[in-house]
Amino acid sequence: MKIRQRPITLLGIPWDKKSSFLQGPALAPDKIRTTLHNGAGNNWTELTINPLAHDLFQDKGNMAISDYFSIETAIAKELKQGNRTLCLGGDHSIAFPIIKAYAHFFEAFDILQIDAHGDLYHEFEGDPHSHACPFARIVENGLCEQLTQVGIRTLNPHQREQAAKYGVNMIEMKDFEEGKRPTFNRPLYISLDLDGLDPAFAPGVSHHEPGGLTTREVLRLIQNIDVPIIGADIVEYNPHRDISDMTAAVAAKLLKEIAGKMIK
Ligand SMILES: [Mn+2]
Numbered sequence: 001m002k003i004r005q006r007p008i009t010l011l012g013i014p015w016d017k018k019s020s021f022l023q024g025p026a027l028a029p030d031k032i033r034t035t036l037h038n039g040a041g042n043n044w045t046e047l048t049i050n051p052l053a054h055d056l057f058q059d060k061g062n063m064a065i066s067d068y069f070s071i072e073t074a075i076a077k078e079l080k081q082g083n084r085t086l087c088l089g090g091d092h093s094i095a096f097p098i099i100k101a102y103a104h105f106f107e108a109f110d111i112l113q114i115d116a117h118g119d120l121y122h123e124f125e126g127d128p129h130s131h132a133c134p135f136a137r138i139v140e141n142g143l144c145e146q147l148t149q150v151g152i153r154t155l156n157p158h159q160r161e162q163a164a165k166y167g168v169n170m171i172e173m174k175d176f177e178e179g180k181r182p183t184f185n186r187p188l189y190i191s192l193d194l195d196g197l198d199p200a201f202a203p204g205v206s207h208h209e210p211g212g213l214t215t216r217e218v219l220r221l222i223q224n225i226d227v228p229i230i231g232a233d234i235v236e237y238n239p240h241r242d243i244s245d246m247t248a249a250v251a252a253k254l255l256k257e258i259a260g261k262m263i264k
Helices: 025-036 070-080 092-105 134-140 157-165 173-177 215-223 246-263
Strands: 008-013 057-062 084-089 110-114 146-152 169-172 188-193 229-235
Touching: 008 025, 008 070, 008 246, 025 057, 025 084, 025 246, 070 084, 070 092, 084 092, 084 246, 092 134, 092 188, 092 229, 110 215, 134 146, 146 173, 169 173, 188 246, 215 246, 229 246
Parallel strands: 008 057, 008 084, 084 229, 110 146, 110 188, 146 169, 188 229
Antiparallel strands: none
């Protein structure tokens, strides 16, 4: 089946056990859903698609998670049925088991990671599955063709080495500012860490990293994608750090716009 015609399963992944600094993202899926349905706005995207009411879209609630790799099993179950997944994290550690499942069902795909951080640590505080490590696991196992990162602004020498070693296409925030933009030629998976946005736009994250993307810049990145989208996740929303649910509103809007792009 053509990628754009495959059903989309919305899944919450209430998991923050791999967060290195603060807990909270486990509460994110329910908060984002509440904001999505709070009646403050309509359900149409800026490209005039109503993904939530579309035949292809189904919200299956939150995943039951017994351990870290049970995430992979739950995603594989959806992919086996021919569905695509749109996941609400959870911390960013969920990206590795998700992509591990995808690699079994899709041959050649790219990943767009929007993030303040490379998440390329070989290990972090002794844990190779920390939320600081998922993209090291993904590239070292060759799970995608090309990893493109946008918004990065926290690299240390180790992370730069990792990026060079594994051929990561990194558009650091300072290069984005100079006009550098990503291009894609293969089906794409989007992994959106809300801390890629500037804390002024998305304060509800565990790791505030100033000097980031605007909401409009992230919307434009998504709207400019012209290859089929095989799946996506929106991670690292931390309700404990939010102000008047503003970041939940950002997450809800980005969820709609990504879902709309997955359909059309
Ligand atoms: Mn991050």
